[in-house]
Amino acid sequence: MAHRMTNSMRTCYLQACRTFIAVCCLLLFSSLVFADEQVKAVPAEYRSKNFLLTTDLDEEEAEALLTRLETMLRIVSRYWGAPSRKTIRLFVAEDLGRWPPGRLPPEGETAIRQGGITLARGMRYGRRFDFDAIVYSSAAGGTPQHEAVHAYCYQTFGETGPTWYAEGMAEMGNYWDENDPTVTCPDYIIEFLKRSPRPTVEEITVSDDVSGDGWRKYAWRWALCHFLANNTNYAERFRVLGSNYLSGGKPSFERTFETTLPELEFEFDFFLDHLERGFDVGQCSWDWSARFRELKEKPIAAKVQADRGWQSGAIRVIQGQRIAYRATGEWQLLKEELEPGESVCTADGLDDGSGKLVATIRTSTGLIKEFELGSKGVLEISESGDLYLRCREPWSLIRDNSGTVNVEFQASPPN
Ligand SMILES: [Zn+2]
Structure with a gap:
C-alpha cells in the first residue's frame, strides 16, 4: 500500500x-x-x-x-x-x-x-x-x-509525494554527494539507462504507479529527478512542485512545465544521450533565451566558456552558406598528466585534440554530428539551423575547465 x-x-x-x-x-x-x-x-x-x-x-x-x-x-x-x-x-x-x-x-x-x-x-x-x-x-x-x-x-x-517523485528523490538521497552535483550513480544504472528503450517524461511521471516495482523503474525516476533538480532551466519550478507535493497538494506536472515541455524533453534526451559519471547537468543547461541571427554584412560575435556544455554561437546558418570565423582568447583544461601551465590553449586545443573549439547545428530534427572549428577558417554549412559551440572535452571532465574564447563570424563569398 x-x-x-x-x-x-x-x-x-x-x-x-x-x-x-x-x-x-x-x-x-x-x-x-x-x-x-x-x-x-x-x-x-x-x-x-x-x-x-x-x-x-x-x-x-x-x-x-x-x-x-x-x-x-x-x-x-x-x-x-x-x-x-x-x-x-x-x-x-x-x-x-x-x-x-x-x-x-x-x-x-x-x-x-x-x-x-x-x-x-x-x-x-x-x-x-x-x-x-x-x-x-x-x-x-x-x-x-x-x-x-x-x-x-x-x-x-x-x-x-507521488511514487515517481518519492522514489526518484529517495534514489537521489542514495547517490547524493555533498560536494559533487554531477552524476554519481553506479555504472549498472548508467548502462541500463543508456541501452534501454526510453519512456517519455509523461510515462515516468504517471501518478498511479506504486512503490516496489523494480530497480529499473527507480532508475528512470532517479534520472528525471536528478535532471530536473540540477538543470538551471527547471530546478526552481521542480523545487516548488516538490514542496507542493510534500504539503499535501496535488499539483500537475504537465501544468508546471507546460510552457517549456518541448525544451525539457529535448534536454532530458540530451542528458540521457551523454549520461556518464561526472556529467554536470547544471553546467550543460541550454540557454533558451539566446537569440540567433542570420549573417548579413556585419560580423556577429559569440562567447564560449570552457566549463559549459553547448552554448549559443549567435548565428542561424543556411545550407550552402560559407562563413569565415576567427577565435581569440585562451582557456584551460586541468589534466592530471599536465602541469597547469601546459594545459592552457587557444581554440586550436591541445596535442591530444581536447580543448579544440567545436560546433553543432540544431536543425528542425535535432543536433547534427559535432564538427571542428579551431581558431580560424571557413565553414561550409551542410544543414540549416542554429549554431552551437563548445570547448571539446569528455562531458565528465568539463567542470574544472576555465577561460573564455571569443568567436567572430563573417559571411564569406561563395567559392
Ligand atoms: Zn523507496
Missing part, C-alpha cells in the same frame, strides 16, 4: 522499496557459519544527532553509516528547506543470521531480504499531522539512505 490516505483517525502508510535483490545464498551461508562465530551475536544500538540505528554492522561501519546518513539529511533538509522534526529510527541488517529470532517484526525481516521498507504510523487532522516512521533496511548499497529520505519526508511533511 503506498501513499493511500484514509479518513480514519489512525492512518497507516506502508511503503515497500525493493531496490535490491534478496541475498538468500548469503543468508544460508551465514546460518551455516553462525555456530562458530558468536562474537557479534546481538545487534547493537548507535546514535547520532538525527538517527537512532540498530544494526549488526561492526562499530566502525555503523559510525560510518551514521555519518553518511547525517550528510544526506543535511543535503535534503537544505533542499526542502525544513530540518528533520524527529529522530529517525533505523534497523539495518548486514546479515539476518546475526539477529535473534523476534528481534525484527516479520514485515521488517521480509523487507530487508528484498531491500528495505519505511513504515509510517500516525494521524492527520486537516493540515496538522504527526507521524513516526521506522526504517527496516538491508545494509547493501545506499538502501539505508534511500529509506531514510522516505522517513524524513513522512516525519517532517506527513507526505512523500
Whole structure:
C-alpha cells in the first residue's frame, strides 16, 4: 500500500522499496557459519544527532553509516528547506543470521531480504499531522539512505509525494554527494539507462504507479529527478512542485512545465544521450533565451566558456552558406598528466585534440554530428539551423575547465 490516505483517525502508510535483490545464498551461508562465530551475536544500538540505528554492522561501519546518513539529511533538509522534526529510527541488517529470532517484526525481516521498507504510523487532522516512521533496511548499497529520505519526508511533511517523485528523490538521497552535483550513480544504472528503450517524461511521471516495482523503474525516476533538480532551466519550478507535493497538494506536472515541455524533453534526451559519471547537468543547461541571427554584412560575435556544455554561437546558418570565423582568447583544461601551465590553449586545443573549439547545428530534427572549428577558417554549412559551440572535452571532465574564447563570424563569398 503506498501513499493511500484514509479518513480514519489512525492512518497507516506502508511503503515497500525493493531496490535490491534478496541475498538468500548469503543468508544460508551465514546460518551455516553462525555456530562458530558468536562474537557479534546481538545487534547493537548507535546514535547520532538525527538517527537512532540498530544494526549488526561492526562499530566502525555503523559510525560510518551514521555519518553518511547525517550528510544526506543535511543535503535534503537544505533542499526542502525544513530540518528533520524527529529522530529517525533505523534497523539495518548486514546479515539476518546475526539477529535473534523476534528481534525484527516479520514485515521488517521480509523487507530487508528484498531491500528495505519505511513504515509510517500516525494521524492527520486537516493540515496538522504527526507521524513516526521506522526504517527496516538491508545494509547493501545506499538502501539505508534511500529509506531514510522516505522517513524524513513522512516525519517532517506527513507526505512523500507521488511514487515517481518519492522514489526518484529517495534514489537521489542514495547517490547524493555533498560536494559533487554531477552524476554519481553506479555504472549498472548508467548502462541500463543508456541501452534501454526510453519512456517519455509523461510515462515516468504517471501518478498511479506504486512503490516496489523494480530497480529499473527507480532508475528512470532517479534520472528525471536528478535532471530536473540540477538543470538551471527547471530546478526552481521542480523545487516548488516538490514542496507542493510534500504539503499535501496535488499539483500537475504537465501544468508546471507546460510552457517549456518541448525544451525539457529535448534536454532530458540530451542528458540521457551523454549520461556518464561526472556529467554536470547544471553546467550543460541550454540557454533558451539566446537569440540567433542570420549573417548579413556585419560580423556577429559569440562567447564560449570552457566549463559549459553547448552554448549559443549567435548565428542561424543556411545550407550552402560559407562563413569565415576567427577565435581569440585562451582557456584551460586541468589534466592530471599536465602541469597547469601546459594545459592552457587557444581554440586550436591541445596535442591530444581536447580543448579544440567545436560546433553543432540544431536543425528542425535535432543536433547534427559535432564538427571542428579551431581558431580560424571557413565553414561550409551542410544543414540549416542554429549554431552551437563548445570547448571539446569528455562531458565528465568539463567542470574544472576555465577561460573564455571569443568567436567572430563573417559571411564569406561563395567559392
Ligand atoms: Zn523507496
